[in-house]
Amino acid sequence: MATGEAKAARSERANQRPELAALDDATLREALRRMHLIRKFEEEAENSYMRGLIHGTMHLSIGQEASAVGTCLPLEPQDYILSTHRGHGHCIAKGAQPGMMFAEFFGKETGYCRGRGGSMHIADVEGGNLGANGIVGGGLPIAAGVGLSIKMQKNGRVCIVFFGDGASNEGAFHEALNMASIWKLPVVFVCENNHYGMSMAIERASAVPNVADRAPAYAMPGITIDGNDLPLVAATAGEAIARARSGGGPTLIECKTYRIRGHSKSDRNLYRTKEEIDLWRSRCPIVRLEEELLGHDRFDRQALDAIEAAAAAEIAEAIEFAKASPDPDISELTRDVYAN
Amino acid sequence: MRELSYAEAIREALGQAMEADERVFLFGEDVGVYGGAFGVSGDLVHRFGTERVIDTPISELGIAGVAVGAAITGMRPVLEIQFSDFVTLAMEQIVNQAAKIRFMFGGKATVPMVVRLPGGSGTGAAAQHSQSLEAWFAHVPGLKVIQPATPHDAKGMLLAALDDPNPVLIFEHKLLYKTKGPVPAEAYRVPIGKAAIRREGTDLTIVGTSLMSLKAEAAAARLAEEGISAEVIDLRTIRPIDFDTVAASVRKTGRLLVVYEGVKTMGIGAEISAMIAESDVFDFLDAPILRLGGADMPLPYNPQLEKAAVPQEDDIVAAARRLKREE
Numbered sequence: 001m002a003t004g005e006a007k008a009a010r011s012e013r014a015n016q017r018p019e020l021a022a023l024d025d026a027t028l029r030e031a032l033r034r035m036h037l038i039r040k041f042e043e044e045a046e047n048s049y050m051r052g053l054i055h056g057t058m059h060l061s062i063g064q065e066a067s068a069v070g071t072c073l074p075l076e077p078q079d080y081i082l083s084t085h086r087g088h089g090h091c092i093a094k095g096a097q098p099g100m101m102f103a104e105f106f107g108k109e110t111g112y113c114r115g116r117g118g119s120m121h122i123a124d125v126e127g128g129n130l131g132a133n134g135i136v137g138g139g140l141p142i143a144a145g146v147g148l149s150i151k152m153q154k155n156g157r158v159c160i161v162f163f164g165d166g167a168s169n170e171g172a173f174h175e176a177l178n179m180a181s182i183w184k185l186p187v188v189f190v191c192e193n194n195h196y197g198m199s200m201a202i203e204r205a206s207a208v209p210n211v212a213d214r215a216p217a218y219a220m221p222g223i224t225i226d227g228n229d230l231p232l233v234a235a236t237a238g239e240a241i242a243r244a245r246s247g248g249g250p251t252l253i254e255c256k257t258y259r260i261r262g263h264s265k266s267d268r269n270l271y272r273t274k275e276e277i278d279l280w281r282s283r284c285p286i287v288r289l290e291e292e293l294l295g296h297d298r299f300d301r302q303a304l305d306a307i308e309a310a311a312a313a314e315i316a317e318a319i320e321f322a323k324a325s326p327d328p329d330i331s332e333l334t335r336d337v338y339a340n
Numbered sequence: 341m342r343e344l345s346y347a348e349a350i351r352e353a354l355g356q357a358m359e360a361d362e363r364v365f366l367f368g369e370d371v372g373v374y375g376g377a378f379g380v381s382g383d384l385v386h387r388f389g390t391e392r393v394i395d396t397p398i399s400e401l402g403i404a405g406v407a408v409g410a411a412i413t414g415m416r417p418v419l420e421i422q423f424s425d426f427v428t429l430a431m432e433q434i435v436n437q438a439a440k441i442r443f444m445f446g447g448k449a450t451v452p453m454v455v456r457l458p459g460g461s462g463t464g465a466a467a468q469h470s471q472s473l474e475a476w477f478a479h480v481p482g483l484k485v486i487q488p489a490t491p492h493d494a495k496g497m498l499l500a501a502l503d504d505p506n507p508v509l510i511f512e513h514k515l516l517y518k519t520k521g522p523v524p525a526e527a528y529r530v531p532i533g534k535a536a537i538r539r540e541g542t543d544l545t546i547v548g549t550s551l552m553s554l555k556a557e558a559a560a561a562r563l564a565e566e567g568i569s570a571e572v573i574d575l576r577t578i579r580p581i582d583f584d585t586v587a588a589s590v591r592k593t594g595r596l597l598v599v600y601e602g603v604k605t606m607g608i609g610a611e612i613s614a615m616i617a618e619s620d621v622f623d624f625l626d627a628p629i630l631r632l633g634g635a636d637m638p639l640p641y642n643p644q645l646e647k648a649a650v651p652q653e654d655d656i657v658a659a660a661r662r663l664k665r666e667e
């Protein structure tokens with residue numbers, strides 16, 4: 001029996017679109033928290049890079065928060081994800097601790113990979129994140145293997161694999177989708193189409209306008225959605241995850257989105273216009289969700305600000321943890337090349 | 341003792357491993373009812389079903405990735421790459437992913453997968469179906485690379501590979517599949533990383549890999565008739581290499597010949613020679629080290645040319661005589 005209060009809340013949601021109405025307040029709060037965490041994480045990562053605290057390069061996902069968080073929202077803790085070089089958001093969306101992530105970027109022993117992997121290889125195996133990948137498309141065939149493993153062990157889990165529009169032109173993409181389909185594997189393929197590889201626009205790189213247009217070739221459902229719309233991403237992913245879990249096989253979801261920052265630290269934005277970047281800035285997935293929630297009185301400004309402030313505090317604490325952490329011991333240089 | 345062929349020995353190991361451990365499964369191109377391109381999987385699909393002996397699409401990169409994904413999530417995959425040459429399409433997953441995941445993740449994952457790779461020349465299959473690419477993989481930290489030469493070792497080393505928490509690549513010479521030898525019925529292990537002394541001798545050491553260690557044994561028997569006493573070592577594992585066994589032998593004999601089928605340049609022989617040169621064993625050498633390896637060329641089709649492109653028994657005998665003459 002629903003309480004009177006819950007009933008009232010539901011009827012109040014009747015005038016909301018179904019994707020939003022389906023999300024209760026606690027879920028929305030968590031989604032917003034994670035999106036803010038990602039945004040602030042990326043900003044702090046960039047800031048730390050500028051101040052020389054992080055070496056190497058990194059690929060920021062500012063502007064893509066809704067696809068990461070929306071996709072992971074319907075997952076159970078024991079489910080798996082496989083991530084990409086632009087993977088900080090996926091990692092946080094799957095529940096990783098920002099402190100251990102920053103520690104990894106700073107190359108510290110307390111990092112997720114003990115400082116051996118850095119931004120491009122961050123993995124939270126215990127939390128179900130089987131790793132970012134330095135190889136474009138590298139996670140796609142692995143996802144088929146994870147799916148097969150789940151199926152053989154009959155453990156009811158699901159595997160999400162993220163990849164970019166650029167990765168969809170790798171042979172690995174086609175081989176993985178085909179295998180997942182013929183074996184009906186519990187895998188959801190999530191393409192974050194941010195319209196560019198490093199610099200090459202998808203229109204120039206791909207024979208079809210939408211990555212999801214390729215799904216029929218592998219006899220799986222393919223759907224192209226607005227990847228900056230969190231409730232829509234969550235609803236679409238939720239359906240695909242449920243189908244995968246119940247033995248219905250894989251789905252290809254294409255989230256159209258945009259990376260506001262350059263491809264990596266060396267990008268001078270020579271291949272796109274300021275107008276285009278500004279247009280997408282105005283489509284910020286966080287602001288969009290907040291405005292929709294305010295419009296429906298689901299949260300007030302004060303509540304939203306509190307969520308953001310808590311995320312900011314968490315990131316500040318995470319940075320301090322990372323800074324205070326020890327470096328790896330050089331005497332352990334070759335540790336973990338092999339398992340014993 | 342009971343004799344089995346090399347192919348039967350592998351099949352027996354696979355069957356015993358699958359009986360003992362439900363995490364173990366075999367997959368690859370045409371390994372099911374076809375029984376494998378070289379008949380290695382044979383009737384396994386009838387014993388274990390299509391869920392554990394899985395035919396895959398012709399997608400080498402993809403299936404190598406499947407092995408990685410299954411291994412990191414609790415399974416023990418055995419992948420057959422139909423001809424080792426086709427591993428070139430799977431390099432990404434083996435070299436960038438399987439070999440590095442444990443290290444990159446700070447030791448927080450393991451990749452216990454086995455890849456079986458039929459290789460080598462002598463079947464008239466020409467340049468794209470005859471290569472010996474094992475040295476490529478021996479250059480990659482994180483992988484283990486083994487080359488059993490006898491039915492006994494094929495079974496024991498495959499079972500050892502399945503116990504190993506690391507990715508293990510098994511290079512099986514195609515000409516070995518029909519060779520026969522004693523194979524115990526029980527599930528036994530032959531350790532990875534341990535060479536075998538096949539014949540003791542005092543005048544020179546011949547280190548061989550895979551089929552070449554058998555050729556070296558045959559050559560050593562002929563050399564004995566001429567009064568040359570050759571010690572023959574079957575390297576068995578090329579990563580991690582058992583340098584101690586090689587070093588001890590060369591300390592004793594003072595002469596070293598390394599024989600392998602892969603292209604001689606930048607190969608296993610270069611590595612062993614350099615290890616000797618960098619160690620105190622160098623002082624024990626009475627003659628320069630000799631290497632016999634594949635010619636610096638793609639493998640030819642014509643049978644005479646094909647034979648001429650890789651070391652043969654006569655070449656080993658001739659090289660050993662030369663070494664013995666050097667004082």
Ligand SMILES: Cc1ncc(C[n+]2csc(CCOP(=O)(O)OP(=O)(O)O)c2C)c(N)n1
Nearest residue numbers: 086134135136164165166167194196197198
């Ligand atoms: C196999 C491979 N080729 C090229 C690169 C270099 N590279 C890294 S990211 C990238 C662009 C990838 O584009 P996309 O898949 O759309 O992902 P995005 O960066 O847009 O998130 C390129 C070319 C690489 N890391 N791996």
Ligand SMILES: [Mg+2]
Nearest residue numbers: 164165196197
């Ligand atoms: Mg892209």
